[in-house]
Amino acid sequence: MCSLYPTFRVSWAGQWVWDKIAPSIYEILQTTEPTNLSNLDNLLKILQGSSLSNERIEALVSRKCSVLEEPDHVARWFAVWSGVAPEAAIASFKARIEEIADPKTQTLFAMMFLTHLMGGRRGEGSGTRHSFKTPEYLKSLYLLMNKHIQTQEDIQCSGTEVSWAELRDDAQDARNRLLNLLNKIPGKESFFALHEIAAVHPDVALRPWIMLHAKNKAEQDGDIVSWSPKQVRDFYEMLERTPTNHRELAELAVLRLLDLKDDLEHGDYSISSTLQRGAKQETEMRNFIGWYLREKAFGRYKISQEDEFADAKRPDLRFHGEGFDGPVPVELKLVDKNWTGPKLFERLENQLCGDYLRDTRSTRGIFLLVYLGEYNTKHWTLPGSNQRVDFAELIAALHEHWIRISPKFSDIDDITVIGIDLTKRTS
Numbered sequence: 569m570c571s572l573y574p575t576f577r578v579s580w581a582g583q584w585v586w587d588k589i590a591p592s593i594y595e596i597l598q599t600t601e602p603t604n605l606s607n608l609d610n611l612l613k614i615l616q617g618s619s620l621s622n623e624r625i626e627a628l629v630s631r632k633c634s635v636l637e638e639p640d641h642v643a644r645w646f647a648v649w650s651g652v653a654p655e656a657a658i659a660s661f662k663a664r665i666e667e668i669a670d671p672k673t674q675t676l677f678a679m680m681f682l683t684h685l686m687g688g689r690r691g692e693g694s695g696t697r698h699s700f701k702t703p704e705y706l707k708s709l710y711l712l713m714n715k716h717i718q719t720q721e722d723i724q725c726s727g728t729e730v731s732w733a734e735l736r737d738d739a740q741d742a743r744n745r746l747l748n749l750l751n752k753i754p755g756k757e758s759f760f761a762l763h764e765i766a767a768v769h770p771d772v773a774l775r776p777w778i779m780l781h782a783k784n785k786a787e788q789d790g791d792i793v794s795w796s797p798k799q800v801r802d803f804y805e806m807l808e809r810t811p812t813n814h815r816e817l818a819e820l821a822v823l824r825l826l827d828l829k830d831d832l833e834h835g836d837y838s839i840s841s842t843l844q845r846g847a848k849q850e851t852e853m854r855n856f857i858g859w860y861l862r863e864k865a866f867g868r869y870k871i872s873q874e875d876e877f878a879d880a881k882r883p884d885l886r887f888h889g890e891g892f893d894g895p896v897p898v899e900l901k902l903v904d905k906n907w908t909g910p911k912l913f914e915r916l917e918n919q920l921c922g923d924y925l926r927d928t929r930s931t932r933g934i935f936l937l938v939y940l941g942e943y944n945t946k947h948w949t950l951p952g953s954n955q956r957v958d959f960a961e962l963i964a965a966l967h968e969h970w971i972r973i974s975p976k977f978s979d980i981d982d983i984t985v986i987g988i989d990l991t992k993r994t995s
Contacts, residue, residue, distance in 0.1 A: 575607060575610040575611060575614065578610070578614065579609075579610035579611075579613045579614050583617065586614050586617050586618040587618050587619050589614065590614060590615055590618030590619070590620050591620070593611050593614060593615055594615060594620060594624070594625075594628060597611065597615070597628060597632075598628060601632075601636065601641065605640060605641070605644075608641070608644060609644070609684075612644060612648055612695070613695035614695075615648075616648060616651065616652075616695040616696060616697050617695045622652035622653065622697065622699065623652075625648065625652045625697075626649065626652050626653040626656075629645050629646075629648045629649040629652070629657075630649060630653075630656065630657075630660075632645040633645050633646055633649060633657075633660060633664070639673075639676070639677050639680065640680055642664070642677075643677060643680035643681040643684060644680075644684050646660070646661045646664070646681050647681055647682075647684035647685040647696055648696060648697075649661075650685055650696070650699075650700045650705075650709075651685070651696040651697035651698065651699055651700060652697050652699055653699065654699050654700035654702075654705040655705070657700075658700075658705060658708050658709060658712070661681065661712075662712060664677075665677055665678060665716065674716050675716050675717060675718075676735075677716075678712075678713060678716035678717050678739070679717060679735050679736065679738075679739035680735070682709075682713055682717070682739050682742045682743060683735065683738045683739050683742055684696070685700070685709075685742070686742035686745055686746070687742070701749055701753075702753075702757075703750060703753055703755075703757040703758045703760075703761040703978070704757070704761065706746055706747075706749055706750040706753075706761065707750065707761040707762075707764060707765055709746055710743070710746040710747055710750065710765060711765060711768065711769070711770075713739075713742075713743045713746065714743065714769060714770050714771065715770055717736075717739050717740060717743050718770065718771070719740075719771045719774065720771065722736075722740045747765075747778075747781075750762065751781055751785065754785075754788075754789055755789065755981075756789075756974075756978055756979075756980075756981055757978035757979065758785060759782055759785050759786055759789065760975050760978055762778060762779075762781050762782035762785060763779070763782045765778050766778040766779035766781075766782055796812065798810065808820070808866075808868070810867075810868045810890065811868060811869065811889050811890075812889075812891070812892065813889075813892055813894065814889070814892070814894030814896070814929065814930065814931065814932065815932065815981070816889075817869060817887055817889040817894060817896050818887075818896045818932035818933075818934075818982070818984075820868065820869065820887075821869070821887045821896045821898070821934060822934065822984050822986070824861055824864055825861075825898075825934065825936060825986050826986065827864070828857065828860055828861075828988070829986060829987075829988045832988055832990060832992075832993065833988065833989055833990075833992040833993055834992070834993065835993070838993040840990040840991075840992070840993045840994055841990075841993075841994045843856065843940075843990055844940050844941060844942075844990050844991075844994065847940075848902075848940065848942075849902075850884075850900060850901075850902050850905070853900065853902060853938055854873060854884050854885065854900055855873075857885065857900065857936075858871050858873050858885055861885070861887075867890070868890070869887050869888060869889055869890065870887075870888045870890075871885060871886070871887060871888075872885070872886050872888060873885055875895075877923075877924075881923045881924065883897040883898065883899060883924045884898055884899055884900040884936075885897070885898040885900065886898065893929055894929045894930060895929065895930055896930065896932055896933065896934065897920065897924040897925065897930060897933045897934070898933070898934040898936050899915070899916075899919060899920045899924065899933070899934070899935055899936065900936045900937075900938070901915065901935075901936070901937050901938070902937075902938050902939075902940060903937050903938065903939050903946075903948070903959070903962070904939065904940045904941070904942045904946070908948065908949065909948035909949045909950050909951060909957075909962065909965075910949070910950075910951035912937070912948070912962070912966065913950075913951050913966065913969055914951075915935075916935050916966055916969065916970065916983070916985070917969075917973055920933050920935055920983065921933070921973075921977050921980055921983065925977075925979075925980050928979065931979065931980055931981040931982075932980070932981050932982050932983070932984075933980070933983050933984075934983070934984050934985075934986060935966065935983060935984070935985045935986070936986050936987075936988070937959075937962070937963065937966075937985070937986070937987045937988070938987075938988045938990065939959045939987065939988070939989045939990060939991065940990055940991075941989075941990055941991035941994070946958070946959065948962045950965055959987060959989050960987065960989070962987070963985055963986075963987035966985045967985045970983045970985065
């Protein structure tokens, strides 16, 4: 083991050899724990920078965290663990730190862990891997660190030992960088993570400031991408642009279906009565809607029906863009066909959100309901109540339901609920 200790040069300038020596270091660390912390840091940097799998490293570090007692050693191993398997590591660290009775010792343990996870004020670290850099884990770490490295004590380092003050400076800076990392990640999941932090932050005075971060993120994520020259030309000629990404395709898909809704419900040449007589089955209605959408495509998208997924599920329709892979699924329901209110709510949540938007390429979908008017009066009972609503109220209730469940589906940006009432033009 002593022959491995002159590892400073290798850890800082010998990346070319890390993959070759990492298995040997791994085997030695399984049975031996270096007493010199600098040597341990160098060995961990080589180990994490090598091609060893996260799963193999986790097997080693999880055992180290369960058997070691020295806080400065354990903190380092927990940092490594958080980089390869954050869910298990954060839960185990939380349990470990809560076993410590003295609050000051808790703070010291948290500071050692966090500085090795994030590095010092200049960002230097021990090569920790980055699996923890997701909104969910950054939120958990930030709240946990604020509990034990409290902001109210950030400026209270005067009169303390120099080593403690330096560690405190590094730790509170690393704590703040957790929030900065979260704030830089685009998307809905980051927004909800910031929103939750703002609601439960231990320092009540900071909650409005973090809520402002969440608001700014929502505004930034809502900004549209600059149009290309081709899109400007398309809009000038056709009052439309060709989608270049999944979001733009979803927006165009909604506009196409709203055009169809307007034609059928209000158009002078509406064929709603023909559809009421001839498209009484979902397959027939799907064929008509698919034909309409293809006729209005103008080369901006393609339409497919019942694409089969790996689990044999089949969305009714999907919009496909040109030059990018981000389909937009459309789930169609003829609400006259024994679709109760609770069943429609369940299909929105479990079928469209749970099945057809599982793929990370698709984060927006459309729930399309058509009312044929086969009954003179038709009402639906909302789930969890005895309230009966008409078709327009049903569409509004489904939209409100999506807003309520939206935080549960952090990987889905939006669901649009559209209802087409074929009785409006024929009544």
